[in-house]
Amino acid sequence: MGVGRTLFLKASDSKWLREHGTKAPFVRRAVSKFMPGESFDDMLVAARAMSVEGIGAVFTRLGENVTDLAEAEAVARHYLEGIDRVAHQAGLSCEPSIKLTQLGLDVDRELAFGHLRALAARTHQAGNYLWIDMEQSGYVDVTLDLTRRLRAEFPRIGVCLQAYLFRTREDLAGVMGRGIGVRLVKGAYNEPATVAFPKKSDVDANYLALAQAMLAPGAGIGGARPVFGTHDITLIDTIRRHATAVNVAPAEYEFHMLYGIQRAAQLRLAHDGAALRVLIAYGDYWFPWYMRRLAERPANVWFVARSLFR
Numbered sequence: 001m002g003v004g005r006t007l008f009l010k011a012s013d014s015k016w017l018r019e020h021g022t023k024a025p026f027v028r029r030a031v032s033k034f035m036p037g038e039s040f041d042d043m044l045v046a047a048r049a050m051s052v053e054g055i056g057a058v059f060t061r062l063g064e065n066v067t068d069l070a071e072a073e074a075v076a077r078h079y080l081e082g083i084d085r086v087a088h089q090a091g092l093s094c095e096p097s098i099k100l101t102q103l104g105l106d107v108d109r110e111l112a113f114g115h116l117r118a119l120a121a122r123t124h125q126a127g128n129y130l131w132i133d134m135e136q137s138g139y140v141d142v143t144l145d146l147t148r149r150l151r152a153e154f155p156r157i158g159v160c161l162q163a164y165l166f167r168t169r170e171d172l173a174g175v176m177g178r179g180i181g182v183r184l185v186k187g188a189y190n191e192p193a194t195v196a197f198p199k200k201s202d203v204d205a206n207y208l209a210l211a212q213a214m215l216a217p218g219a220g221i222g223g224a225r226p227v228f229g230t231h232d233i234t235l236i237d238t239i240r241r242h243a244t245a246v247n248v249a250p251a252e253y254e255f256h257m258l259y260g261i262q263r264a265a266q267l268r269l270a271h272d273g274a275a276l277r278v279l280i281a282y283g284d285y286w287f288p289w290y291m292r293r294l295a296e297r298p299a300n301v302w303f304v305a306r307s308l309f310r
């Protein structure tokens with residue numbers, strides 16, 4: 001992994017940088033490339049604009065590692081309200097995606113599960129779909145465990161799996177076999193070589209192998225929904241060609257991308273009839289998330305530098 005990536009991922013954990021960096025106007029200007037705004041309404045406006053282009057949305061309020069239980073409850077209330085508000089927007093497809101540590105997982109696992117269950121029940125009632133993000137490798141067991149418990153009660157549940165982890169090949173079969181949707185990503189955190197492929201080329205190769213497994217006959221049984229969360233155009237084209245070769249129709253699998261990244265490719269995919277959603281993040285706790293976006297692409301640093309002078 002590059003030095004730049006490691007530095008940005010370390011910065012994402014820095015409380016000092018979070019408190020001071022987020023106040024600088026040029027940083028706030030730069031982050032707006034990846035976020036339509038800090039409020040739920042900003043997100044809704046962006047989701048509506050996507051919908052006109054035939055692109056669906058996923059919404060996430062930024063935040064993680066919440067240790068104050070009152071705050072975790074407020075987060076859960078925010079999502080419950082958000083799910084209701086989306087349900088009242090005619091013709092808008094916009095699915096919630098949440099981080100378990102945002103619901104107080106670090107403090108009280110059962111309490112976090114209680115919030116998660118409430119969100120799943122509301123999502124189910126609204127005919128919507130609930131996504132669960134994947135955080136650092138230490139959270140994978142608990143995230144999969146709580147996801148399985150949730151899926152035993154509710155049909156439309158999906159979880160993110162990370163191709164950089166050695167364990168994902170095994171996790172994938174267990175998750176899809178239970179009718180749980182999978183959003184496959186490369187992985188955004190700083191992980192040790194004991195658990196994750198250190199070389200990007202190995203992560204990319206593993207992503208493709210996992211993607212092929214997700215499109216294999218019978219893999220999507222019981223509602224397991226194959227979703228590829230990536231902006232890697234070569235990989236996307238390879239997955240599409242593979243799907244055609246194994247007779248999986250474009251409507252049977254999806255691509256998810258992040259708001260503001262590969263915009264031209266997003267429009268091209270939607271135009272080509274691929275099923276596509278864009279994940280729209282909002283909220284004021286954007287610093288660690290933004291550092292992970294910088295880590296993914298050093299060229300973004302020039303973008304920040306340029307916004308200094310705008």
Ligand SMILES: Cc1cc2nc3c(=O)[nH]c(=O)nc-3n(C[C@H](O)[C@H](O)[C@H](O)COP(=O)(O)OP(=O)(O)OC[C@H]3O[C@@H](n4cnc5c(N)ncnc54)[C@H](O)[C@@H]3O)c2cc1C
Nearest residue numbers: 133134160185186187188229230231232256257258293296
């Ligand atoms: C919908 C969605 C949900 C996600 N959820 C999670 C999650 O729950 N847990 C998790 O660990 N990770 C998550 N991620 C992040 C993911 O793990 C990767 O860090 C991220 O998607 C970058 O990898 P890539 O597949 O786009 O490939 P890369 O090889 O990193 O990038 C491919 C190309 O895409 C473009 N690109 C990629 N990132 C950026 C960027 N930040 N800015 C500008 N251009 C860029 C560049 O042109 C780059 O060459 C999610 C990603 C998406 C799209």
